[in-house]
Amino acid sequence: MMDKVGTTFAGGINVTIKFDNASAALEASLDLRLQRQALLTANLTNIDTPNYRPVDLKFQGFLTEAADGSPTSKEAHEIMTMTEGVETLDGNGVDLDTQLVKLSDNATRYNVQLELMRRQLAILRYAAGMGSGG
Amino acid sequence: MSLLKSMDIVASGLHAQRVRLNLISSNLANANTTRTKEGGPYRRLDPVFTAVSTGDASNEFEAALKRVQVDAIKPDPTPFAEVYDPSHPDADPTTGIVAMPNVNIMEEMVNMVTATRSYEANVTAFEALKQMAMKAMEIGR
Numbered sequence: 142m143m144d145k146v147g148t149t150f151a152g153g154i155n156v157t158i159k160f161d162n163a164s165a166a167l168e169a170s171l172d173l174r175l176q177r178q179a180l181l182t183a184n185l186t187n188i189d190t191p192n193y194r195p196v197d198l199k200f201q202g203f204l205t206e207a208a209d210g211s212p213t214s215k216e217a218h219e220i221m222t223m224t225e226g227v228e229t230l231d232g233n234g235v236d237l238d239t240q241l242v243k244l245s246d247n248a249t250r251y252n253v254q255l256e257l258m259r260r261q262l263a264i265l266r267y268a269a270g271m272g273s274g275g
Numbered sequence: 276m277s278l279l280k281s282m283d284i285v286a287s288g289l290h291a292q293r294v295r296l297n298l299i300s301s302n303l304a305n306a307n308t309t310r311t312k313e314g315g316p317y318r319r320l321d322p323v324f325t326a327v328s329t330g331d332a333s334n335e336f337e338a339a340l341k342r343v344q345v346d347a348i349k350p351d352p353t354p355f356a357e358v359y360d361p362s363h364p365d366a367d368p369t370t371g372i373v374a375m376p377n378v379n380i381m382e383e384m385v386n387m388v389t390a391t392r393s394y395e396a397n398v399t400a401f402e403a404l405k406q407m408a409m410k411a412m413e414i415g416r
Contacts, residue, residue: 178407179281179340182400186288186343188393189295190324196339220339237396248403255410262414 167258173198174251180220181244184235191231195223195240278408280329280340285404287342288397294345295322295390299383306378309365316365317376319351319383353377 177198187193199219227236298320308317325346330337354377361371 175277175407176336178404179277179284182281182404183284183340183342185396185400186284186291187324187326187341188288188396189291189389190326190343193326193341220335222339237392241396241399244400244403248407251407252410255407255414259414259416 163261164258167254167261171251171254171258174247174254177247178244178251181240181247184240185237185244187233188235188237188240189233191233193232194234195236197221197223197243278404278411281404282401284329284340284342285397285401287344288400289394291322291324291343291345292390292394292397294348296387296394298322298348299387299390302378303380303383303387306376306380306383308376309363309373316355316374317378318355319376319378321349321351323347323349351377 180196180198184195184197197220199221223234226234226239228234302319305317311317323346325344326341327344328338329340329342332338355374356377358373358375359371360366360373363373366373
C-alpha cells in the first residue's frame with residue numbers, strides 16, 4: 142500500500158515529485174512576465190507621447206515567495222514609474238534601446254518558462270502512460 | 276487576456292505613428308502651396324499625442340498600462356516664410372513679397388525618420404507578443 146507518490150532509491154532517499162508546487166511558481170511567474178510585457182509594450186507605444194514616464198514591474202520578491210511554495214498573492218508585485226534617466230525636450234522618458242532590451246529579455250524569459258512548463262507536462266504525460274510514451 | 280490587450284496597445288501606437296507620417300507627407304507635399312481653402316499659404320500640421328489608460332483607474336495595473344491616442348491635429352503657429360518673388364501670382368503687388376508655407380523640408384525629413392523608427396519599435400513589440408502567443412499555444416503538445 143502506497144500512501145505517497147514517490148520512489149525510494151537504493152540510498153534510502155525518497156524523491157517526491159512536487160508537480161503542484163513547481164507548477165504554481167511557474168504559472169505565477171508566467172503571469173507576471175505577461176503583465177510586464179504589456180507594460181513594456183505600452184512604453185514603446187508611448188515613445189513620442191509628451192510627458193510620458195516609462196513604467197516597469199518589479200517582482201523579484203514575489204518570485205522567491207512563489208518558489209517557496211507559500212501562498213501566492215497577485216498584490217505582491219510593484220509597478221514602478223521611472224522618474225530618473227533620459228528625458229527629451231517634451232518630457233518623455235522612454236529610451237528606445239533600454240526598452241527594447243527589456244522587452245526582448247522579458248519575452249525570452251517568458252518563452253523559456255513556457256518551455257519548462259511544456260516539458261513538465263510532458264513528464265507527467267509520460268508517467269501517466271507508464272513510460273509507453275503517452 | 277493580457278496578450279491581446281497588449282496587441283491592442285501596439286495597434287494604437289502603429290496608428291498614431293501612421294497618422295504622424297501622413298501629416299509629414301502632407302507637409303512635404305504642400306511645401307510650396309500658396310493658396311488654401313482657409314486663405315493664405317499652407318500651414319504645417321502636427322499631431323498631438325496623449326497617453327490614455329486602458330481600463331478602469333481603480334486597478335493599479337490597468338491604470339499604469341497606457342495606449343497612445345492622437346488627441347488633436349494642430350496647425351503650427353510659426354510665421355510664414357517671406358520670399359521676394361515679384362513674378363509669383365500670389366506676390367504682394369506693391370512689395371513683391373510672397374508668403375510661403377512655414378514648412379521646413381529638413382525638419383520634416385528628420386521627423387519622418389523618427390516616426391519610421393517609432394513605427395518599427397512598435398512592430399518589434401508586436402513580433403515579440405506574437406512569438407509569445409505562438410509559444411503558449413505549443414504548451415499542450
